[in-house]
Amino acid sequence: MLPKRDSWAEPYKIKMVELLKMTTPEQRKKALIEAGYNTFLLKSEDVYIDLLTDSGTSAMSDEQWSGMMRGDEAYAGSKNYYNLEKAVQEVYGYKYLVPTHQGRGAENILSQIMIKPGDTVPGNMYFTTTRLHQELAGAVFHDVIIDEAHDSNSEYPFKGNVDLNKVEKLVQEYGADNIPYICVAVTVNLAGGQPVSMKNLKELRAYTHEKGIKIMLDMTRIAENAYFIQQKEEGYRLKTIAEIVKEICSYTDGGTFSGKKDALVNIGGFLALNDFEKFEEARNMVVVYEGLHTYGGLAGRDMEAMAIGIHESVQDEHMKARIGQVIYLGDKMDEFGIPIVKPIGGHGIFVDAKQFLPHIPQDEFPAQTLAAEIYLDAGIRTMERGIVSAGRKANGENYHPKLELVRFTIPRRVYTQAHMDVIAESTARVYERRNQIKGLKMIYEPKYLRFFQARFEQL
Numbered sequence: 001m002l003p004k005r006d007s008w009a010e011p012y013k014i015k016m017v018e019l020l021k022m023t024t025p026e027q028r029k030k031a032l033i034e035a036g037y038n039t040f041l042l043k044s045e046d047v048y049i050d051l052l053t054d055s056g057t058s059a060m061s062d063e064q065w066s067g068m069m070r071g072d073e074a075y076a077g078s079k080n081y082y083n084l085e086k087a088v089q090e091v092y093g094y095k096y097l098v099p100t101h102q103g104r105g106a107e108n109i110l111s112q113i114m115i116k117p118g119d120t121v122p123g124n125m126y127f128t129t130t131r132l133h134q135e136l137a138g139a140v141f142h143d144v145i146i147d148e149a150h151d152s153n154s155e156y157p158f159k160g161n162v163d164l165n166k167v168e169k170l171v172q173e174y175g176a177d178n179i180p181y182i183c184v185a186v187t188v189n190l191a192g193g194q195p196v197s198m199k200n201l202k203e204l205r206a207y208t209h210e211k212g213i214k215i216m217l218d219m220t221r222i223a224e225n226a227y228f229i230q231q232k233e234e235g236y237r238l239k240t241i242a243e244i245v246k247e248i249c250s251y252t253d254g255g256t257f258s259g260k261k262d263a264l265v266n267i268g269g270f271l272a273l274n275d276f277e278k279f280e281e282a283r284n285m286v287v288v289y290e291g292l293h294t295y296g297g298l299a300g301r302d303m304e305a306m307a308i309g310i311h312e313s314v315q316d317e318h319m320k321a322r323i324g325q326v327i328y329l330g331d332k333m334d335e336f337g338i339p340i341v342k343p344i345g346g347h348g349i350f351v352d353a354k355q356f357l358p359h360i361p362q363d364e365f366p367a368q369t370l371a372a373e374i375y376l377d378a379g380i381r382t383m384e385r386g387i388v389s390a391g392r393k394a395n396g397e398n399y400h401p402k403l404e405l406v407r408f409t410i411p412r413r414v415y416t417q418a419h420m421d422v423i424a425e426s427t428a429r430v431y432e433r434r435n436q437i438k439g440l441k442m443i444y445e446p447k448y449l450r451f452f453q454a455r456f457e458q459l
């Protein structure tokens with residue numbers, strides 16, 4: 001067989017490194033018990049490879065670091081705000097910008113200015129913070145993602161797509177007047193970083209236009225979604241990521257953004273809108289919750305780094321290496337027979353805990369258990385994305401999501417291919433001893449977003 005000739009490589013070189021601490025199995029066991037078997041409660045210094053999240057964990061470029069030095073820390077009218085506004089207008093095409101400290105700050109403001117109590121908000125699968133803000137504003141969330149998204153074995157290439165029949169059913173039942181907007185996430189985090197196709201967005205735009213319903217993007221990982229469109233959707237192979245990103249936004253009315261993902265910064269976010277009246281409301285609201293409308297809870301230097309990161313995020317070679325690394329890890333896990341969500345998505349590998357630990361019932365938290373076991377093996381930190389994350393319904397019952405997953409989230413520009421090998425091998429070791437693994441019971445449950453702070457004990 002001829003050797004492989006189409007390898008990708010990182011379009012950067014390493015200028016500074018952060019040393020990692022290795023731990024012993026005994027140290028990890030102790031740390032895990034102290035953390036109540038919740039990877040969110042581990043101390044970062046007890047972690048070897050940190051795949052908890054791709055949020056705020058990416059490595060900034062030298063350009064971004066030099067942007068930090070150009071921070072204009074004026075209370076009002078910082079020049080970095082105008083640079084960020086320009087970046088948002090140029091890259092996404094939205095007219096108005098309201099900066100926020102991170103994505104959920106924007107979700108809060110959007111929910112408050114758009115939703116009236118009793119409204120219905122459809123979305124392509126829930127996201128924890130997004131749904132909570134919609135609910136706190138008085139709306140009921142309805143999942144309108146296609147059925148394939150709930151099936152970890154379906155190889156459908158655009159599992160993030162909205163099912164228009166499900167939307168139509170909601171319109172029939174609740175009336176378009178009671179649906180302020182549809183929230184469309186690109187890519188869909190909890191489905192496994194799955195993309196939405198341009199065709200689907202165009203169809204949704206045509207439909208919502210006719211009904212007078214707005215589309216608000218959760219544009220947190222929009223550049224990653226654009227990469228999948230470029231690679232998989234007919235007619236987009238020769239378009240750049242930048243062109244595709246702008247086209248996606250053109251079918252929508254605005255979006256919330258967590259700059260901590262695509263935009264390669266450690267903190268920051270924004271709300272972008274096209275409607276001036278809504279913008280005025282949001283700009284007024286931001287001073288209540290975040291800070292003045294020209295900084296929204298951010299330092300000037302943070303806005304500068306985000307403006308630069310937005311431009312870097314839509315470079316084709318960056319995205320090729322970014323997703324290439326995720327696919328490399330997924331392929332390795334696949335070779336070991338580890339059950340993962342297919343197709344491989346944008347920001348990480350999602351291991352199917354129901355298939356991995358079929359002997360553990362969902363009420364004994366298989367994904368939480370597996371994340372704990374993965375940490376024990378080699379100090380790799382991952383995140384539960386199953387019944388714990390899904391939380392409870394308004395009537396107090398637990399949601400029982402079909403997907404019970406452990407997310408191995410890859411920070412951008414941080415780890416090497418050798419780290420990916422270590423991660424896959426460690427997971428394979430846990431897979432070999434899967435039959436001996438026992439479930440957990442929850443011993444402490446906070447009211448909101450319980451997965452962040454809940455505590456568990458081994459059964």
Ligand SMILES: Cc1ncc(COP(=O)(O)O)c(C=O)c1O
Pocket residue numbers: 055102103104105127129130185189218220257258259260268269
């Ligand atoms: C899809 C998605 N939307 C919204 C958010 C909220 O962003 P942030 O963490 O910046 O508040 C996140 C991450 O939290 C996310 O992954």
Ligand SMILES: N[C@@H](Cc1ccc(O)cc1)C(=O)O
Pocket residue numbers: 052053054055128129189258389409
């Ligand atoms: N958005 C980040 C941080 C986060 C994690 C879990 C959540 O449910 C909410 C926020 C992520 O997806 O990793």
